[in-house]
Amino acid sequence: MINYNGNLLEENTQFLDHQNRGLRYGDALFETMRMVNGKLFFWEDHYLRLMASMRVLRMEIPMDFTMEFLESKISETVAANSLTDTQARIRFSVFREKGGLYLPATNDIGYCIETIPLQSPFYVLSDVLYEVELFKDFYVNADMLSTLKTNNKIINVVGSIFAKENEYQNCLLLNSSKQVVEALNGNIFLVKNGVIKTPPLNEGCLNGIIRKKLIDILGKLDDYQFEEASISPFELQKADEIFITNSIVGIQPVTKYRKKEFGNTMAKGLLGKLNAVARLS
Structure with missing residues (x-):
């Protein structure tokens, strides 16, 4: 129905x-x-x-x-x-x-x-292979319309076809300034040397709900520094962790980008905190 x-x-x-x-x-x-x-x-x-x-x-x-x-x-x-x-x-x-x-x-x-x-009542961490690549055929506009969840998702559709054809689990989207702004189906976070970054909204990423919740959670952690800052494609292979967030999956760790493989320690810790916040929402 x-x-x-x-x-x-x-x-x-x-x-x-x-x-x-x-x-x-x-x-x-x-x-x-x-x-x-x-x-x-x-x-x-x-x-x-x-x-x-x-x-x-x-x-x-x-x-x-x-x-x-x-x-x-x-x-x-x-x-x-x-x-x-x-x-x-x-x-x-x-x-x-x-x-x-x-x-x-x-x-x-x-x-x-x-x-x-859905299969699971709460967010669970997937430990399967999750390889991503940059999608460079088309770019996200760095404006307010890109932050809205509209039906204009043709770049996500074409990017998903590209990912399937090349056996990637996801792709990362760039804006017209060639900065990484998000994944095909969610926001992106990068962890390096105790610093956690996610692109700011003015670069064109979706104003995601889980993005917002994780920013609130990260602001209360003493062991990590959080930044809303640009992510260059050159930073991806230097990262300790990369994970993708959306309202259905919660947190999806990236396990591989090109020759670099990633851990998921931060993602695991945040997932428990996210589930706790979800139960109280």
Whole structure:
């Protein structure tokens, strides 16, 4: 079952058509969240990011789009799919209603909620081979639009195809200044000699929820120095650790980049702290 504008529909129901602006122009946003036993991880952060992004794109926010209302609609959808007492991946999509060309006929919005089951209730560390490479065919723009979770993800799609064709588990994206900004599916953190770095938002990386949570956690650690700073491709092979973060996986350590293999000591320590924060969110 999916939820379209508050109505539960069978998944094979045809509820979108060729005029949908998300399809036509990528005029849409989405949030991907983890829900465990009916509890949304970091729901307030996801909600506030969605509202801020809708304002940036000049979408009309309905009066009933409160945290409580949207959470109830997500819960209804989860229950309809018999996932209330287990763990699920939630995708909440918002799109401007159909009409107009580049200039919309209206700023009113529609929404869709989808759910799929997840295997683990909390974040777990994967210890499998996870090799990455730079994706240099196209670049991320270092502007505010790149920090939003919009449906304009063609660089991520093409980069994912490149990764599969070359048997990489992921690729790292560069901005137009040739700085590393993020992975195909999440933010990137680099550890070297007690210093942990992640690119700043003004370089074009996604304003990730787990990125934000880890920055809060790292700010309380005495044994490490944290920096929001540019990451040059030349730094990658000199790093002690590299890991990728997103709201579904949590923390994914990179095990190999070119000839360099990496440990995961910092990632392991942070994962426990992230799970503790998630349980309290």
